[in-house]
Structures are given as structure tokens and as C-alpha cells.
Amino acid sequence: MENKKTDLSSYDNRWYKTGRPVTVRAAWYLVSAVFFTPRLFHSRFLKLTLLRIFGARLGKGINIKPGVNIKYPWLLEIGDYTWIGENVWIDNLVNVIIGNNACISQGALLLTGNHNYREVSFGLMTGEIVIEDGAWIGARAVVCPGIICKSHSVLTAGSTATSDLEPYAVYQGCPAVKIKERVIS
Secondary structure (H helix, E strand, O other): OOOOOOOOOHHHOOOOOOOOOOOHHHHHHHHHHOOOOOOOOOOOHHHHHHHHHHHOOOOOOOOOOOOOOEEEEHHHEOOOOEEEEEEOOEEEEOEEEEOOOOOOOOOOOOOOEOOOOOOOOOOEEEEEEEEEEOOOOOOEEEEEOEEEEEOEEEEOOEEHHHHHHHOOOEEEEEEEEEEOOOOOO
């Protein structure tokens, strides 16, 4: 049996809808380029206000550091007292829901989209990400599409979550596996 080959000329993601017209997306890209992705300091109040204007659902006491890239704020929900570290990329083609008192550390990637390598056309696949209350995503960790990081779970630095994380458990590796329970004293 002869294997087929990938043919990117057949790629078609017209089924995917961003949820906003091109004018809103363009305005967001400009705002993001000025106030979010640069390493410059901008006030927390200003960042949160801009995110709310573009449709993000935000709690109180959120801290967003410089260099954060958010694809579509209207598909983002963040609970109270959550921290988003430097250079985090929230690539939210679909909803990303982050609970209360969660921490997304420096350089982490929350990826809601991927491609189906089994299809000739390399079709787009999406899956919502949920980071529940008290969860911690370590520096340069990756959360893949469709993953739920349950209450107070930990994904250690440099690890990749390819399946759901149990509550109060610590995960490490690529793919991440449970290495121990999280005990908070």
C-alpha cells in the first residue's frame, strides 16, 4: 500500500470562525502590538480595561506581565487573582478558561489549535482549554488543545500536557505524567 502525501494546497479552514469581524481583529492586533506583546511596562488597569473592551471576561486582582500574546480576547475568561507571566502565549482559537488563583508562568504556551497529520489537507483541529482554580502551569510548559488542568494541578517547567491533569497532582515530562501528589501546607 502506498502512503499518500501531505498536500497543503488542499488546506481549507473556511469552517473556522474567529467570532469577530476582520475590523475588530485588526484593531485588537494593533492594541496587542502596542500594549501587550512588547516588553514595555503598561499599567495592569490599562491592560485589563483593553481586554474587557475586546470582550474578555475578567475577575479582579489579575496580574498580566509584559510580553503576553493573546490571540482573541473575546474567547478568554480569567478568574480572580490569577497571574499571567512574561512571554505567555494564549493561542486561543476557541475558549480558554482560567480559574481563580491560577498561575501561568513565563513562556508557557496554551494552544487550542493543532493540525490533523492523518489528513492529506493537514486540517485544523481545535479544543478548548480549562485551567481550574489554583492550577500552576510552569515556565515554558505547553498545554495542548482540549486539555483540562484540574483544581490545583501543577504542570512543571518545560512539560507538555497532552491529557487532562488530575486535581492536586504534579505532572512532569513530555508527554507529562503524574509524578506525585500536590500537598499544600
